[in-house]
Amino acid sequence: MIISNRTFIVSGGISGLGLATAKAIVAQGARVALLDRNEDLGREVSSSQFEPASARFYCVDVTDADDIERVVGEASRWAADAGYPLGGCVCAAGVAFASTTLDSSGDPASIDTFKSVVDINLIGSYALATFVASSLAHQPPLESEPDHERGAIVLVSSVAGLEGQKGQAAYGASKGGVASLVLPLARDLARWGIRVNAIAPGVFETPMAGPMPNRVKQKLVSQLEFPQRFGQPEEFADVVLALFRNGMLNGTVIRLDGATRMGKI
Numbered sequence: 423m424i425i426s427n428r429t430f431i432v433s434g435g436i437s438g439l440g441l442a443t444a445k446a447i448v449a450q451g452a453r454v455a456l457l458d459r460n461e462d463l464g465r466e467v468s469s470s471q472f473e474p475a476s477a478r479f480y481c482v483d484v485t486d487a488d489d490i491e492r493v494v495g496e497a498s499r500w501a502a503d504a505g506y507p508l509g510g511c512v513c514a515a516g517v518a519f520a521s522t523t524l525d526s527s528g529d530p531a532s533i534d535t536f537k538s539v540v541d542i543n544l545i546g547s548y549a550l551a552t553f554v555a556s557s558l559a560h561q562p563p564l565e566s567e568p569d570h571e572r573g574a575i576v577l578v579s580s581v582a583g584l585e586g587q588k589g590q591a592a593y594g595a596s597k598g599g600v601a602s603l604v605l606p607l608a609r610d611l612a613r614w615g616i617r618v619n620a621i622a623p624g625v626f627e628t629p630m631a632g633p634m635p636n637r638v639k640q641k642l643v644s645q646l647e648f649p650q651r652f653g654q655p656e657e658f659a660d661v662v663l664a665l666f667r668n669g670m671l672n673g674t675v676i677r678l679d680g681a682t683r684m685g686k687i
């Protein structure tokens with residue numbers, strides 16, 4: 423897909439991996455709709471880090487399907503009116519969460535918290551991908567796309583969804599669910615000319631990783647083969663661009679992790 427002169431929706435687009443991705447998309451001559459629940463940061467980031475014509479902030483909680491539908495509709499109209507048709511989305515909104523299944527007294531962790539992590543990371547990603555796919559399906563494919571591709575969706579899994587560590591039952595299940603969504607979504611959406619892929623990052627330097635104690639950070643980094651460092655958000659954004667551009671990339675979960683295989687900690 424040709425990225426320039428299209429519009430892409432990026433949830434979590436005002437922080438960390440989503441923000442770096444939004445900037446990389448805009449640098450290709452495209453527009454971004456930045457979706458996030460943090461209204462103050464959203465207004466600040468969209469006005470200070472983007473030209474008004476290239477980015478628009480939409481305040482939305484991805485756990486609210488009606489709100490996602492409304493916002494995707496607004497962003498699609500913004501895209502069409504500007505002559506930058508919708509090209510897809512990156513579902514990067516998410517929360518980290520760590521808690522062992524039983525506490526030190528043998529009592530169970532909160533089921534409501536487990537549900538809330540799954541609601542944001544898994545169901546929120548599915549809902550956004552679905553509404554974006556529907557918008558793309560109602561939009562004619564561009565003549566300039568040789569495969570008549572309508573667009574592409576990038577989900578964000580995690581190595582924790584593949585090798586979850588202690589304390590990651592909720593987070594790991596939510597991200598494993600995201601990885602499992604990729605192939606059925608790619609198959610469902612193939613007839614509409616929409617590709618679906620995911621990236622499973624290892625450890626990246628973003629506000630999400632910030633609060634981790636240094637001891638934990640060092641332990642995580644020591645599990646990388648090479649290079650032994652946190653990934654940079656721009657390295658994540660590079661892969662998103664490749665997933666948008668390369669029409670043969672479909673139905674795949676790409677690990678982006680310096681050959682990490684998470685062991686027990």
Ligand SMILES: NC(=O)c1ccc[n+]([C@@H]2O[C@H](COP(=O)([O-])OP(=O)(O)OC[C@H]3O[C@@H](n4cnc5c(N)ncnc54)[C@H](O)[C@@H]3O)[C@@H](O)[C@H]2O)c1
Pocket residue numbers: 433434435436437438439440457458459460482483484485513514515516517518542543546578579580581622623624625626627628629630631
């Ligand atoms: N940083 C890492 O090491 C790493 C590793 C693997 C996967 N990931 C995943 O990458 C994605 C981006 O993470 P990041 O590191 O950039 O984190 P981040 O905290 O910098 O950004 C996440 C954004 O999501 C938003 N958000 C959270 N819940 C939301 C909701 N209900 N509705 C709307 N917005 C919501 C937050 O406000 C925030 O702006 C997440 O899904 C995360 O799980 C991150």
